[in-house]
Amino acid sequence: MKTVTPIQSPHLLLRPLDEEHFYVVNCAYPNSLRILTKPQYNILSAIDGQTDTTEISNRLSVRPDRLDAYLKMLSATEIVRFDTDFSLPQKPIVPTSLNFWIHTTNRCNLSCSYCYISTLHTPGGMSKDTKQQLLRKLIETVTKRGIRYIKFRLAGGEPLTQFKSWKSFIPQAKEALKALGCKLDIAFITNLTILTDEIIAFSKEHNISYGVSLDGLGQTNDASRKLRNGGGSFEKVHQNIRALVSHGLPLSVNTVVNNLNLEGLPDLTRYLVALDVPFRYSIVKGEAIDAEKLEKYLSESYTIMEEAIQTGWSFSSRHQFCDLKLNELGFQTCASGFSGGAIYIDGTLNYCHVHAGDTAQPAHSIFEDDLDLVDMIQQGSHYEDVKSKDCSLCKYKAVCTSGCPIYRVNGKDPQCSLYHTFIPRIYELQARERLKLLRDYGMM
Amino acid sequence: MASEHSGDSDESIEIYNYLTFIIMIYATENDLLFDDIALLENRLGAGALNISSVNTNCDCTSYVSPSNDEDCDPNPITPLALTTS
Numbered sequence: 436m437k438t439v440t441p442i443q444s445p446h447l448l449l450r451p452l453d454e455e456h457f458y459v460v461n462c463a464y465p466n467s468l469r470i471l472t473k474p475q476y477n478i479l480s481a482i483d484g485q486t487d488t489t490e491i492s493n494r495l496s497v498r499p500d501r502l503d504a505y506l507k508m509l510s511a512t513e514i515v516r517f518d519t520d521f522s523l524p525q526k527p528i529v530p531t532s533l534n535f536w537i538h539t540t541n542r543c544n545l546s547c548s549y550c551y552i553s554t555l556h557t558p559g560g561m562s563k564d565t566k567q568q569l570l571r572k573l574i575e576t577v578t579k580r581g582i583r584y585i586k587f588r589l590a591g592g593e594p595l596t597q598f599k600s601w602k603s604f605i606p607q608a609k610e611a612l613k614a615l616g617c618k619l620d621i622a623f624i625t626n627l628t629i630l631t632d633e634i635i636a637f638s639k640e641h642n643i644s645y646g647v648s649l650d651g652l653g654q655t656n657d658a659s660r661k662l663r664n665g666g667g668s669f670e671k672v673h674q675n676i677r678a679l680v681s682h683g684l685p686l687s688v689n690t691v692v693n694n695l696n697l698e699g700l701p702d703l704t705r706y707l708v709a710l711d712v713p714f715r716y717s718i719v720k721g722e723a724i725d726a727e728k729l730e731k732y733l734s735e736s737y738t739i740m741e742e743a744i745q746t747g748w749s750f751s752s753r754h755q756f757c758d759l760k761l762n763e764l765g766f767q768t769c770a771s772g773f774s775g776g777a778i779y780i781d782g783t784l785n786y787c788h789v790h791a792g793d794t795a796q797p798a799h800s801i802f803e804d805d806l807d808l809v810d811m812i813q814q815g816s817h818y819e820d821v822k823s824k825d826c827s828l829c830k831y832k833a834v835c836t837s838g839c840p841i842y843r844v845n846g847k848d849p850q851c852s853l854y855h856t857f858i859p860r861i862y863e864l865q866a867r868e869r870l871k872l873l874r875d876y877g878m879m
Numbered sequence: 880m881a882s883e884h885s886g887d888s889d890e891s892i893e894i895y896n897y898l899t900f901i902i903m904i905y906a907t908e909n910d911l912l913f914d915d916i917a918l919l920e921n922r923l924g925a926g927a928l929n930i931s932s933v934n935t936n937c938d939c940t941s942y943v944s945p946s947n948d949e950d951c952d953p954n955p956i957t958p959l960a961l962t963t964s
Contacts, residue, residue: 475911
């Protein structure tokens, strides 16, 4: 057996689950989470980058061939390597899928306290001409670039106020792109206060999914998400979520955690776990939040999720925290500047939908003849390298990628310290779910 | 454990301790080969444990390359949501 010196990944997280079981994950390698037994943990802990396999084998009384097999298993996801060439997620050279946020309208029937749309409630939706120009540009780009998948997220304003105008465009665009070997998927990013039988039937026919905004239960939601007449929106949204669920339409719930709703987070968590729908908690951007309370109520919420895991609730397929990508990892938390952008109602293509309607931001227009959509994205803004020095040394750098490029403060996500608390907690819950699965199948 | 065998001869205690040691080594070495991913993927299928981002309709979706499967959605909501909703 050849003697080698194993080295732990500098992005390793190695933590106990109970006295006999542990989890390990390489936070820079996709889907590397593993459950370890105590002897496995002891060996991994003994790896210090100096001690070779012969000495580890002697010291821990382990057969060299078994040690070799174990280290080989760990090296598959670079939990250990035998040199220092640990990999990091890289930016691909060219995109083969595209992702567009479509600002369909400035009209909205809600007045949310934190809405970032500077042109909200001004008249106008995307015109038929603009939609047809968008389709021409999509066809041009797909043909030229070999793009095989496109996702549209129809947002606003409230996109379902524009349902009738998109109802004819969506099948047309899907068919045109399908003929070129490109799949188009559609999602409505909606407050879900408007939902009709016609919308449901159309969504089922065209496999449309929903991202639904909900900030809490009852008055907690209604404190920040009011109808324009001042009334609350919760009851209507609750009713319509149940309608989507009963029709088998895929949906996920997005919650913006802010000072108005953070105390209601544990109740909301119980509600969403009981509904068994995917949900994402994000922290409000661009305004202050009570950090102490935030940690307290988030911790309570994760305890609720931990209890639900033991009843068979699937944490890993149901919950996402902020923009953290704990398993997929990447070079940037979003597609902006590489394979995605935001298209405003007049055809302006921005780096991000946060810039929608902001004429001070650099932008292209889908009416420009000499550029395709990828050209426009590539010639637009880039923030991939605008990151703090601390981030370059952080073990979680591939998980958070310094956060939302637009809202970084000194090159960092303002919630950096919160992430350091909750990233290990989220990995731990994924590991507890895995451990339960192993026990349920009698594998340990 | 030795106290439970206080009536035994020194030789039988030695044999008992040796066997216990061998069993421990054997168990440890079996534990060393424990592979949670292989065990579960044998049962659930290859890639079944890969976790993609849950809430892909949120405002920030990162780039995901499509697989070779023509019908594969690289930005799925989540497969389980489709079966349980």
